[in-house]
Amino acid sequence: MxxxxxxxxxxxxxxxxxxxxxxxxxxxxxxxxxxxxxxxxxxxxxxxxxxxxxxxxxxxxxxxxxxxxxxxxxxxxxxxxxxxxxxxxxxxxxxxxxxxxxxxxxxxxxxxxxxxxxxxxxxxxxxxxxxxxxxxxxxxxxxxxQQRYYVERKVVKNLSARILLDDEIDCLANGLDYGLVSRRFDEMGAVGNIEQFSHHVPDIFQHHKKLMADLKDKDKVILNDIRVLNTMQMTLTSNLRSLTDTFQHQANRYRKQHYMVRGEQQQYYQLLKSLKQDKSIIVTRPDKGRGIVLVNKSDYLSKMNAILDDSTKFRCLFGDPTIQRERSLSNLLYRLKKNGHISQEFYNMTRPTGSNPERLYGLPKIHKENMPLRPVRSSIGTYNYGLAKVLKQMLSSIIQNEVIVKDTFAFVNELRSLPKSASKYKMVSFDITSLYTNIPVNETIDIILKHLYNDERPPPTIKKNDMKKLLEFVTEKSHFIFNGKIYDQVDGVSMGSPLAPLLAEIFLQEFEKKHLPLFDLMGIGYWKRYVDDNFVLLHPRVCPDYVCDQLSKCHASIKFTVAKEDVEANSITFLDALAQRQTGVGFKTKVYRKDTFPVHRAIKIYSTYLALHDEFDFIRELALKNGYPNVFVESVIQRKLNSIYAPRPTTPPTPDTDIIVLRIQYYGKPSQIYGKRVMAAVAKQYPLKKVQVVYDVKARIGQHFTTEDKIQTELKSSVVYEATCPLCNEKYVGKTCCHFQTRINEHLSDQKKAMSPTTNPSTTISNQHQSSNITIASKNSKATAQSSNQRTSLHKPSNLKSNIKKTNQLIKCKQSSKEGSYDKFTNK
The missing domain is CATH 1.20.58 (Methane Monooxygenase Hydroxylase; Chain G, domain 1)
Incomplete structure (x- = not known):
């Protein structure tokens, strides 16, 4: 027994x-x-x-x-x-x-x-x-x-005239990415996410297209806004709806409990509101690192205007050319597609709709004297953003340079593989000053065209003149807005464009290829570059300052600065590594520590196990100060060590699965339970679909501060709008992916065409001065880029509201049996 x-x-x-x-x-x-x-x-x-x-x-x-x-x-x-x-x-x-x-x-x-x-x-x-x-x-x-974890106040750099309270410093020291407990549940966002997800899992749209084609062949018609679902799709959507309702209830309960219990959350909102209302300061992040910088707004604007006053780089425009340039690019792309020079996929990825101008902002370089600003342009949602991404893939094959290092790990491996005799050379670092803004655009375009059309490789299907026009659209015709003014960058490339790193790399590759014979004459024995940072080994008798001057004379647009090795330690920093040389022995590498430093970087950069052990102790201490449990830190270190030194055996390939992304608002454990239940529901109906859950934090400290200009209402796109007729009070709700002003003009054009020829002009003119109310519901800012990336839009005006009164309007009200029957509303 x-x-x-x-x-x-x-x-x-x-x-x-x-x-x-x-x-x-x-x-x-x-x-x-x-x-x-x-x-x-x-x-x-x-x-x-x-x-x-x-x-x-x-x-x-x-x-x-x-x-x-x-x-x-x-x-x-x-x-x-x-x-x-x-x-x-x-x-x-x-x-x-x-x-x-x-x-x-x-x-x-x-x-x-x-x-x-x-x-x-x-x-x-x-x-x-x-x-x-x-x-x-x-x-x-x-x-x-337990008590609130330790915060490092030194990460907050207050360079403004405002005297911060201790509570304000403690709040900001958490970082701009610190997540707060939301004060309200975003119901529309949650429903939009699960609705989009439910369409992607069973490919409802593709099935619907096939069904509509079959019904058309049988002379049967179904309205476009009706979706016919099969049994599996109905079961899945029903389960998802039930799970979402439960999640909303649990998330609201979690939010209320934690918002009331965690007193610092309420205090944080009050402190952030006070800082946001102070219009004399700018709260932003530094150029490097994850700290927080406060500067006087007047100083910020004066430094940015000093950059924009350079007439050789920037030109102020009198109007916003967004719509005109969007139309010009669309016409060019349509002609290229019609002539067979580009594919339909190329056309769909690059055709702009509802574009916005780039927005310029500056990041303080707090590690330099007088704290200069690095200009950065936000290019997502611009008319040439899709074209820049496609051209980046198309032109990446031009990069063939042996002096480039991919990252810190590649640099460390290269340095360790050098012969011992190389350790007698001096280590020097040359940095290119303001690389992106000093790239000669026209010269770089000529270099690209030479590689594409003069080499032995087959040229692209796009003609040379058309390719040049496309390149000009993504470089010279990239306008941006700052402090209410529109500018063009006439030379250089913008930091923020997908094509900027590639253009800089192409130009520097040509620069190095042209002047490589001079390197030996200057005493350069070894040259490796990462973007604008160059690691160089010089002959012991050569002066680094002399070499720096000679390099700066090679091209009028490129200027170099030099950083020499430490004489006593024979060491120099490059990227995330600290390189040390011992004459006749070789090179050793250690970590050049920044504010944040992952475990895997320590493992790959350190060349001795003793130094690696010391670095692990530092990581443990740093993680403990930031509130991480020791068990969690040890598990991360052990998992990373096992992945490198004891990798898992390869498993046989599994059947191909489609990855569907589900975005969930993060409310602690309820969000995790909701994600697991959705994954289980999908696995039961569609086992070959793999769900990847991404958690979103809707409220962060950084969302209370912005340095970018706001987009005017007329130029907003991907909006749901509501218009009310002032005569009959009927409402019209619509959505559009193009500019709001463009959509209104389309309404106006349709009304003029439909208007009776006998309409009294004076009556029309008098109606143009009547007041009207417009309510616009803007979608999530992350989804306002291109029409191909539009997220599901709900016909429920909310969030962004704008009352536009006393605007020109043209209204036509149909007279029928019901008084005041409403046709459409237009606003200009």
Missing amino acids: NADNVESYLRDNYDRRILLTYRTVKKFYLRTELVRLDIRFLKSCRAKDIIPKFLWFKTANRNLASSSAYKDSQRRLLNVEINYKYQHLNRLKKMYRYSASLLQQYCFGDLFERIQQIITTICCPIIKEKEETVERKLFGHSLCT
Whole structure:
């Protein structure tokens, strides 16, 4: 008899009373031990002044949740619960002792002792699992109630005239990416995400197109806004809707509890509101790192205007050319597609719709004197953004340069592979000053055209003149807005464009190819470059300043600065590495530590295990200061070491699966449960679909501050708009992916065409000065780029509201049996 066959053994060899009594003894023994663990958990909570989740209750007045009376009530309820558990435990003990004595009467010999051992063996795993659950709960509660983690105030650089309070510094020290508990649940965002997801999983759109084609062949018509779903699709959508409703309820409860319990969240919102209302300061991030910088707005504008006043690089425009340039590019792309010079896919990816001008902002270089600004342009959503991305893929084959290093890891491997004789050379770093803004655009375009059409390789299907026009669209005709003014960059490339790094690389490749013979004459024995940083080994007798001057004379647009190695340590920093040379021995590498430093970089950069051990100790200390548990930090280090030194064996290939992305608003555990349930629902209906969950934090500290210009209402795209007729009060709700002004002009044109020729012009003119109300619902800013990337839009005006009154309008109201019947509204 053992734990596996105890019941069958007792049934076959003994009286049935023994089997029934055995089951009763086992039941009460297990319940007794589990209640003991419950009491242990509750008493631990009472000792640490922790309130379990089941004692959190709602009140009519939400402010009572932070009162002392609410806390005292929870403590009293906790004591009552502990007393009840003790009473319940005593009852279970009596029942267990009674059933055990009864079983002992029925058993003979050592049967009773054997049965007790088997009961203990069977119940032991369940009790151990309960113990782990209790420990996990206590650990989780202790994390939620422990003191706020240490924040490093030095990451906040206050260069403004405002004197920050200690609470404001502590709030900002969390970083611009720090997530706050949202004060409201984004219902439209959640529904839009799951609606888009439900369309992508079963490919509803593709199935609908096929169905519509079949019905058309059979002379049957179904309205375009109706989707016909099969049984599997209906089941999936029904499950997703139910799961989303449950998630919304749980997320709201989580949000209310954490917003009220975590007092610093309410304080953070008040502090951020105060900082946002101060129009004399700019809150932004530094050029390098993840800190926070506060500067006077007047100083910020003066430094940015000093950059824009350079007439050789920038030109101020009198109007916004966005719509005109978008139309010109669209016409060129249409002609190229019509002539067969580009494919339909090329056309779809590059054709602009509803574009916005680039927006310029500056990032402070806090590590340099006088804190200059690095100009950065946000190019997402511009008319040439899609074209720049496609041209980047198309022109990437031009890059063939042996002096380029891919990253820090490649540089470290290159340095370690050098012969020992190379260690006698001096290490020097040459940096190119303002590389992107000094790239000669016309010269770079000529270099590209030479590679594409003069080399031995087959030329592209696009003609040379048309290719030049496309390149000009993404370089010379890239306008941007700053402080309400529109500018063109007449020379150089913008930092922020997808094509900018490639153009810089092509120009520097040609520069190095042309002047490579001069490097030997200058005493350069080794040259490696990462973007604008160059690592060089010079002959010991050569002066680095002399070489820097000679390099700066090679091209009028390129100027170099030099950083020499430390004379005592024979070391120099390059990228994330600290290179040290020992004459006749070779090179060693260590970490050049920045504010943030991942584990895998330490493993790959350090050349000695002792130094690696010291770096791990530093990472542990840094993580502890930032509130990370030691267990989590050790697991990350161990997992990364195992992936490098003990990789897993390769597994056989699995059938191809489609990856569908699901975006979920992050509200702690409810979001994680929701993601797992959605994945399970999809796996049940569509096993070859793989769901990749991405959690979004809707409220961050950085969202309260912006340095970019706002887009005018007329130039907004991907909007849902509502128009009300002032005569009959009928409403028209529409959505558009093009510019709002363009859509309004289209309405106006249609109205003029539909207007009766006998319409009195004076009546039309008088109607043009009547007031009207427009409500615009803007979609998520992340989804306003191109029509090919549009997310599901809901016909519910919200979020962004703009009342445009006393504007020119043209309204036509149909006269029918119902007074004031409304056709369409247009606004100009």
